[in-house]
Amino acid sequence: MKNLFTLAPDLAGFINISVGESISCCASIGNNEITCPHCKAVGLTRGQLLSNCEEALRRGMNSIKPDAELISWAYAHRSWNMDDIKEYCSIRSDDIILMQNFEDWGEEEQLGKTRLAIDYWLSYTGPGAIFRESVKIANERETPMYAKLQVCCSHEVATVPYVPVPGILYKKYKYLHEKRVTGVIQCWYFGNYPSLMSKTAGELSFEPFFEDEQSFMKHVAGIYWGGK
Numbered sequence: 001m002k003n004l005f006t007l008a009p010d011l012a013g014f015i016n017i018s019v020g021e022s023i024s025c026c027a028s029i030g031n032n033e034i035t036c037p038h039c040k041a042v043g044l045t046r047g048q049l050l051s052n053c054e055e056a057l058r059r060g061m062n063s064i065k066p067d068a069e070l071i072s073w074a075y076a077h078r079s080w081n082m083d084d085i086k087e088y089c090s091i092r093s094d095d096i097i098l099m100q101n102f103e104d105w106g107e108e109e110q111l112g113k114t115r116l117a118i119d120y121w122l123s124y125t126g127p128g129a130i131f132r133e134s135v136k137i138a139n140e141r142e143t144p145m146y147a148k149l150q151v152c153c154s155h156e157v158a159t160v161p162y163v164p165v166p167g168i169l170y171k172k173y174k175y176l177h178e179k180r181v182t183g184v185i186q187c188w189y190f191g192n193y194p195s196l197m198s199k200t201a202g203e204l205s206f207e208p209f210f211e212d213e214q215s216f217m218k219h220v221a222g223i224y225w226g227g228k
Contacts, residue, residue: 001060005068013069014061015099015185018050020076025053028076046080047088054096071146073099073185077130078118085130089137098134099146099185102172105129120191122154122163125171135179146183147176150191151201161193166200166220170213173204199223 005011019028026039027050034040039049058070072092077085077100092098106117106128117124127135131147138145151169152162176184186192186201200220210216221227 001057002063005061005064009065011065011068013071014057015071015073016054016057017075018054018072019074020079025049027053045087046084047091050074050088051092055093058093058096069097070095071097071099071183073148075101075148077101078104082129082133086133086137089134090141092143094141094143097144097146097183098138099148099183100131100134101128102126102131102147102149102176103128104131118155120148120150120154120188121156122150122152122165122168122191123156125168127172127175135181139180144183145179145181146185147181148185148188149201150188151186152191152193152195152197154191158190162191162195162197164196166196167213167217169197169200169204170210170216173201174209174213177207177209196220196224 001014004014016024018024026034026036027046034046034049044052054070054072061068061070080088089098101119103117103121103124103126104119106121106124106126108115108117108121108124110123115124117126117128135145149172153160154163157163184201184205186198192198203220203223204210204216210219
């Protein structure tokens with residue numbers, strides 16, 4: 001990180017996928033046994049290991065640019081058990097932004113079946129259990145928290161440009177405003193098509209927030225079709 005910010009000093013910060021996709025540290029291997037001789041010897045918990053890894057990244061970055069921000073995206077936290085997640089959220093650095101998937105580990109009744117939301121679901125309002133527990137601790141500690149969403153389409157049907165359900169986005173963002181979540185990533189490699197839904201997400205990202213869903217829907221309709 002020190003080398004990166006030396007070579008690119010104009011970077012405002014860094015987003016790191018700290019859990020998932022590939023093994024970034026011994027804490028990112030899910031609930032499998034930690035076999036690293038060093039980590040086993042020091043006897044740190046999974047949460048302590050991840051917190052230490054984040055802090056090393058932050059120190060390197062801030063040694064060159066003190067005001068740069070580190071966002072730690074715990075993308076695959078669903079591979080941990082909830083007690084480990086809560087411990088990690090309770091001990092991690094105040095100076096690093098935690099980002100969690102908004103709907104992950106959520107359950108939704110659809111067509112008579114209970115569906116488990118993995119990654120991102122546009123059809124499920126959420127939040128999922130991981131986000132709910134993480135933001136509760138972040139609010140108690142007064143530490144920053146971001147959300148990862150898909151605002152145009154999601155895993156349920158990723159082959160269309162967007163699904164027109166602005167009312168569901170309103171409910172998601174209402175929760176985010178109420179819980180003092182200060183940032184979002186609104187897509188990844190799909191779900192970002194310029195549309196009614198991306199415009200809706202943009203309108204919902206700022207204050208003052210709309211008092212109720214009906215007034216917001218009238219506002220969005222006015223943008224596209226005019227009138228009040």
